[in-house]
Amino acid sequence: MAEAVFFYLFTGAMLAAAWSVVFNRQPLYSVLSLLVVMFCLAALFVMLQAYFVAALQVLLYAGAVLVLFLFVIMLLNLAPEALARMRVFTWQGGGALLGLWLAFLLARIFAASAQDEGALSAASAPRGSVEAVGQLLFEKYLIPFELTSFIILAAIIGAVTLGKREVPAKR
Amino acid sequence: MITLTHYLLASALLFAIGVVGVLTRRNVLMILLCIELMFNAANLAFVAYARALGDTGGQIIVFFIIAVAAAEVTVGLAITILLSRQFKTLNADEVSFLKW
Missing domain, CATH: 1.20.5 (Single alpha-helices involved in coiled-coils or other helix-helix interfaces)
Structure with missing residues (x-):
């Protein structure tokens, strides 16, 4: 029960932050949203008993890669107007492609989960x-x-x- | 009861959001950030399968992915700085000198 609560909490926060990464006007806020994504992912890794990977996620991604992004954004010091422009023209093509891709992924996932019920057994857990x-x-x-x-x-x-x-x- | 399917769904959604970003944003920096999102979705799928199949190898793969992502970001950001320094733009559509 507690597992489900934490899973939905962290997954919801992760997906909301990922959405904010894509649709934020300021690149600085996007990077900080990506930081939230990294931390939620680290929490999910801990729930999957991958403790070392979770630590690496925080140390390497949040600690090194995102700091690099922040450095570059502050170094470039761009006008926010130029950064906010979106490629509206490809919305339709992108949407169609993405819908197909997501449908493909979901179909594969459900096909795989139909074979074995996909339960995360505690006995054989690494x-x-x-x-x-x-x-x-x-x-x-x-x-x-x-x-x-x-x-x-x-x-x-x-x-x-x-x-x-x-x-x-x-x- | 949280199963492997739940984690795979979260991973697929995260990947899809990353694809949306790469397709819709024009800024080179934002495209790099969205590629990071997609890397992380793959990481989540690998760790979930490592847990479900009882094989720690999946976690090793994540280690390699993180190393490759770090290398990719270093070179990508160096190119970004060069773009803004020489062409005064970060718009991916304006940098099309290799197209004919």
């Missing part, structure tokens, strides 16, 4: 503690884990190269 995840990460998934460092390195080099590029001097 423990999402740091120990369990770390054990798996450094044994079974060691090579992908090491390869992530290349992605991060490539991103760092790319960002620095892009950021250092000078506007070509006019002759």
